[in-house]
Amino acid sequence: MTYGNRNPLDSLDPTAMKEPKMPPTAPPVDQQAAARFAPARLDVVDLTASYRGLPAVADVSLTIEPHRVTALIGPSGCGKSTLLRCLNGMHLMAPHATVTGQVLLGGTDIYDPRVNPIEIRRRVGMVFQRPTPFPTMSIRDNVLAGVHLGRRRGRGTHDDLVEQALMRAGLWKEVRNRLKAPGGGLSGGQQQRLCIARALAVEPEILLMDEPCSALDPISTLVIEDLIKEIRETCTVVIVTHNMQQAARVSDTTVFLNVEYAGVPGRLIEAGPTEQIFNAPQQRATEDYTSGRFG
């Protein structure tokens, strides 16, 4: 896959968003303080995300409250991953991808051309389905990969930062004696926690997780689920999962998306406290899905 949309010639589609190199008036952000004390609220307003003009998910409006774990559930093809990727602008990295509507991070639309997308991706971190440690880097360098970005000087040792991030990801005890070993030598579950540590080291306000356990064994899955509940203390979590038990176990809020048949965009059916979505859904489709009647 390539990232064509970042090139001006590629964005002939008028709705395509370009990435400005130097935003003329980027909103001032005190990233560190914001991350430490109060993750911003995330409001999605009338969001439609398309590939090659075909909407994958349409007309989504949604609020993601700080310090909560929000789970996005729904059948395959309902656009939950696309929606997740819209929350930090990653969606536009795909070729021929476009977005309409708004994603307001603390009131600022992340798709405003004046907003620096790199800043957004630092504030809204992401963990992917498969663990992706950088294979040539040591465990330590993997954790610091994001921290070192954009800094030409002052590459300190960051020992405390490495320890802290690995502690938060629940990996410190297992790797503290081999921080210089390559990250690719860890087990799958450890690698995924390393990726979580790497994302947390940048101190994001919001952490997006795209089916983070689907490539892992049940024990590793449990470890990561426990982790998610702890991460909530410091940052907001949005998790895509096709495992309803997982959504019920880890999330405070659940958002159910559905797609009627292949070819039409997925839509938000119902969002609410997890308890309500699973025990007293307002919509018939939600009940059918959570009770396992389809999907």
Place this chain on the structure above:
Amino acid sequence: MTGIPADRAAAPLRRGRGRGDRLFHSGVTAAGTVVVLVLLATVVFIVIKAWPAVSHYGPGSFLSSDRWAPSDAVANQADPNPYGILQFLYGTLVTSAIAMVIAVPVSIAVALTITDVAPQRLRRPLSALVDLLAAIPSVVYGIWGIFALIPALRPFGDWAATAFDGIPVLGTVFSGPFSGVSYFSAGVVLAIMVLPIVTAVCREVFATAPCAEKESAYALGATRTEMLRMAVLPRSRSGIVGASVLGLGRALGETIAVTMLIGDNVLSITRSVLGQGATMPSVIANEFTEANQPFHLSSLFVVAGCLLALALVVNALGRLIVRRTGENIA
């Protein structure tokens, strides 16, 4: 219940292979054998042809002198060997080094442009264009080099000829005057000639960088440059080495364009890259038709043998490096 029909189950298994299969098998085996035989025959032939000069002058005498004087062969048939070949070895190594210094960084940049930087719709045409560079015949590069490249290089050559005076190493490397046809001009043309192969291999290597890792880099807030340095280049190190070695193999053996551009100074080692010299392929190409002095032709076969050995060593070394660096990644 449906089972295997009785007649089919009872049919005897065919023994051996059909005639077509046997024919195909022996054909393929023959083709494979021919490759090995040709390689062996080449080596044997070179050794046989080089043998008279080697046994007459002694094997070490070729590599201990940079005096190539076929006309002395009659006057002084005894030692010293008038067929010293160090200057050709030097010429080959210097022109190839110049080519690699220029071509490798440019190729990496071009390959990254094609895989990750250029607008989507320009990537294929750009890639095809680079491949087309490889289709230009060597002799065309030679004549283009003489009439277009050398005049273009002259301002730099004239400047470099005096700019480094007095500086220890650079002063010698760039001592003037710039003679137009020179190691430098030949090296630059070689760089253009090896660019397509190095670019093509780098392009393939960069294209294998997993999308997930690229996205991870972006998700951490990387710019495109940082993403390339984080997720694409580190894992491509062995591939870049492999690409460079392939390019080097080409540069070492390239003949016609270099022969046209290097000035054919066979007399001794010219240290300055701005001066004229000769390479192992160029001296063979220039002299084999008129090699009528004693041991002249045989000495050219000594040069050919050394070139073959150099090419084999470089290839082996390259493979070794690729395998070693490859282990760190996998």
